[in-house]
Amino acid sequence: AAGVIQSPRHLIKEKRETATLKCYPIPRHDTVYWYQQGPGQDPQFLISFYEKMQSDKGSIPDRFSAQQFSDYHSELNMSSLELGDSALYFCASILRGLAGPTDTQYFGPGTRLTVL
């Protein structure tokens, strides 16, 4: 079965640079969640989208922005990168749809961002 795809898998950037992370949800899934997992930490919710609209927002810095496109893929844009942004960034997807959301989020493999 098709899974959540994230690209790139690894990314190395310098401080103050920008980065774009991409997430392709499971086919027919219409809702995307982004999480950040720092070293040795639990994943923290950043932001979510349903039908191209932001549906919830967590502890996402103002330097970050995200959007969901008409094909339901999502991009997380990160500017003015700081050393503390080094983390594993996960994307997860569910089908929300007209009947209401399924309750299981399926995660991608993550993008490991290293800021030097």
Added chain:
Amino acid sequence: GNSVTQMEGPVTLSEEAFLTINCTYTATGYPSLFWYVQYPGEGLQLLLKATKADDKGSNKGFEATYRKETTSFHLEKGSVQVSDSAVYFCALSPYGNKLVFGAGTILRVKS
């Protein structure tokens, strides 16, 4: 608010030992409960879930029962293997919403 508390690790066991990882939660309403597993260098994999009180989730020999009266969702396995070594996260989700994770418990199984 919603929160999850897991027992601290690391938990170190010998192969074929019994495993329990405690998880308790605080939530408004009736969230779904999950256990996710993360193997070294990999992403999060759903291990099992339960969506209502008294539900038992099970997968690959792991089990957890949704206990509303004690707000708990403890993970158990009767006989662990070296390949079970990983980080285990307990999580909750108000229906269809963001996941709230516990701090994670490192499990190390020795042969």
